[in-house]
Amino acid sequence: MSATQLRRRPSRGVPATLVALIVLAVSVLATTAAVTRLASSDWPSWATGPARAVAQQSWGATPVIAAAVVGVVLGVVLLLAALVPGRRSGVPVDLSVTNAEVSEVVITQRGVARLAAAAADEVDGVESVDVSVSTRLVRVEVVTASRSDVESVRSAVQASVEDRLDVLGSGPVCEVRTRVRSRES
Incomplete structure (x- = not known):
């Protein structure tokens, strides 16, 4: 590659x-x-x-x-x-393709955002997820109903998103920042 x-x-x-x-x-x-x-x-x-x-x-x-x-x-x-080349449009994925002389697999930033949102949404206690992706940073904003477990939800979302994005390559695609807000009851 x-x-x-x-x-x-x-x-x-x-x-x-x-x-x-x-x-x-x-x-x-x-x-x-x-x-x-x-x-x-x-x-x-x-x-x-x-x-x-x-x-x-x-x-x-x-x-x-x-x-x-x-x-x-x-x-x-x-x-x-x-x-002048344009901005980066995709994140390289560490994936070998058989029957290809030279291959490079990429996922768009929108695809990275969707993967991160899906991973965050699977965590217990998450009501809504908003994800934005730049060339170096994935920002995950989560809303939860639980006021007491905000830190545990944040760490669970952070771990879930990082694990999901680590599948794309041999290391983290980019830095993940997670912010959790509790919904007012």
Whole structure:
């Protein structure tokens, strides 16, 4: 199994949509101008006016420099969006798969939260469970009706969740913090 953490690449939907819309708009305008030129043997005025204004600018003009800076910043942002890996999306599971040359089994953070919630829910005295998972921490919040056994419920939930998550690998997936509140009677 590889020593590197599994990282997913986020969909990058917003940058991809923006680039696609800009390319589509430029393509529609260029096609419309070309068809108009072929049909009437003259470029449309909406295309020649801006083209003339751009042609009259010098390289050192403020609008040209501003457009260049905006283009460079936008290009760097889109390049970083494509190259920088996203946040960790799964926890590696120490499981060997037969009939596989190279395999890596992972469980999502949502799956870890569900496993932790199921383990906590099985403990006697637990009425409700709320679990949140980050890359390094599993937070388990439990509500119990018992006021006197809060510490014993907390230790039982802590042990149950840690035992359940230890099954995923050779050691703890991440730190488990448990908090127990007693329900007001």
